[in-house]
Amino acid sequence: MxxxxxxxxxxxxxxxxxxxxxxxxxxxxxxxVRNLGKGGTGxxxxxxxxxTDTLFAIKKYNPVLENDTDDGFERFINEIKILxxxxxxxxxxxxxxxxxxxxxxxxxxxxxxxxxxxxxYVPVGSHKPWEKIFLEVVEAFAYLEKxxxxxxxxxxxxxxxxxxxxxxxIDFGFGKKLEANETEGNxxxxxxxxxIHPEEIQTGSKYDHQTEIFYxxxxxxxxxxxxxxxxxxxxxxxxxxxxxxxxxxNDFSSILREVYGSQLITEMFxxxxxxxxxxxxxxxxxxxxxxxxxxxxxxDEDKIMRELLKIVEANALxxxxxxxxxLIRSFVNNSFNYSIRPTINVEVITxxxxxxxxxxxxxxxxxxxxxxxxxxxxxxxxxxxxDDLPF
Numbered sequence: 001m002x003x004x005x006x007x008x009x010x011x012x013x014x015x016x017x018x019x020x021x022x023x024x025x026x027x028x029x030x031x032x033v034r035n036l037g038k039g040g041t042g043x044x045x046x047x048x049x050x051x052t053d054t055l056f057a058i059k060k061y062n063p064v065l066e067n068d069t070d071d072g073f074e075r076f077i078n079e080i081k082i083l084x085x086x087x088x089x090x091x092x093x094x095x096x097x098x099x100x101x102x103x104x105x106x107x108x109x110x111x112x113x114x115x116x117x118x119x120x121y122v123p124v125g126s127h128k129p130w131e132k133i134f135l136e137v138v139e140a141f142a143y144l145e146k147x148x149x150x151x152x153x154x155x156x157x158x159x160x161x162x163x164x165x166x167x168x169x170i171d172f173g174f175g176k177k178l179e180a181n182e183t184e185g186n187x188x189x190x191x192x193x194x195x196i197h198p199e200e201i202q203t204g205s206k207y208d209h210q211t212e213i214f215y216x217x218x219x220x221x222x223x224x225x226x227x228x229x230x231x232x233x234x235x236x237x238x239x240x241x242x243x244x245x246x247x248x249x250n251d252f253s254s255i256l257r258e259v260y261g262s263q264l265i266t267e268m269f270x271x272x273x274x275x276x277x278x279x280x281x282x283x284x285x286x287x288x289x290x291x292x293x294x295x296x297x298x299x300d301e302d303k304i305m306r307e308l309l310k311i312v313e314a315n316a317l318x319x320x321x322x323x324x325x326x327l328i329r330s331f332v333n334n335s336f337n338y339s340i341r342p343t344i345n346v347e348v349i350t351x352x353x354x355x356x357x358x359x360x361x362x363x364x365x366x367x368x369x370x371x372x373x374x375x376x377x378x379x380x381x382x383x384x385x386x387d388d389l390p391f
Contacts, residue, residue, distance in 0.1 A: 090140035119156035136167035142252035217241040280352040
């Protein structure tokens with residue numbers, strides 16, 4: 001009987017047609033835990049999903065001022081659109097949403113962050129020092145810059161430090177997703193806790209990622225107080241806070257280049273990281289005989305990660321990968337001649353992926369650039385004959 005039901009359900013699933021509206025109306029019960037806080041646009045409550053034993057923060061749109069309902073509800077929907085495009089370890093995750101347009105309200109089901117506002121953080125004992133907290137914040141906003149999202153509400157209460165001392169940027173209620181050809185959003189006036197503003201805010205001309213650089217710098221100047229004199233990146237913060245746009249950093253990537261450019265390579269990578277890298281890079285180089293066209297590396301680091309994950313998935317029950325070609329194609333777009341020997345342990349690839357997943361975007365870029373440097377030394381043989389066949 002069960003087999004018959006399975007076959008029926010499978011047939012129904014196969015009959016799906018493009019454009020058909022499907023309703024997943026299975027209800028999900030959540031146990032209320034406690035209130036997490038209330039702001040101008042509503043309240044956030046903590047719930048627990050018993051089946052998976054998972055805590056969720058659910059934000060309800062419920063503005064204090066009734067005349068803010070229409071504009072605020074649009075911002076609420078916009079916040080949902082933004083968060084669904086975001087995937088970064090230092091930015092809050094969204095899991096689901098529930099909208100009730102007829103009532104001008106709705107809910108966002110988000111990752112629960114058991115943390116404190118950044119201005120309450122005290123880096124003592126095993127806590128991260130301010131330098132690492134600063135880098136995590138800059139990394140988060142560099143990612144937002146990369147995906148063309150403006151936060152537009154930078155203040156202490158919107159940057160949390162969780163129970164593991166990790167930065168979590170929250171509250172995109174005033175955020176904006178820029179279109180492909182856009183570089184800036186409208187200048188908006190919020191109750192920012194800063195006494196000085198950049199020239200573009202003073203003139204009401206624009207608000208862009210360079211503006212966010214100013215406010216991140218100002219935030220850390222406030223957080224550090226007198227400690228800024230001994231802060232490793234004091235000069236960087238001072239340059240972030242330049243009122244004049246021409247004197248300020250152009251983008252967050254420039255800040256990261258300066259930060260990491262001032263560090264020794266031994267500060268960026270542990271010995272075990274270097275061992276993991278060399279095990280992977282050595283195996284990769286060993287399976288390439290030569291290139292048969294000009295070297296053309298893959299520049300998309302996210303694509304490389306996706307291709308490596310596909311290889312692990314395809315060999316999940318194996319000790320060694322069954323085909324070396326996909327591994328090479330993860331890094332190059334050009335044609336190549338390769339060997340089916342030596343074989344590569346799947347564990348070598350999984351260790352490499354795990355290492356990349358915990359690295360900052362800049363560290364990942366350094367690793368991939370090192371791989372490219374190695375691959376650039378592979379000889380190119382434009383001629384081809386039967387002796388070049390791998391088997």
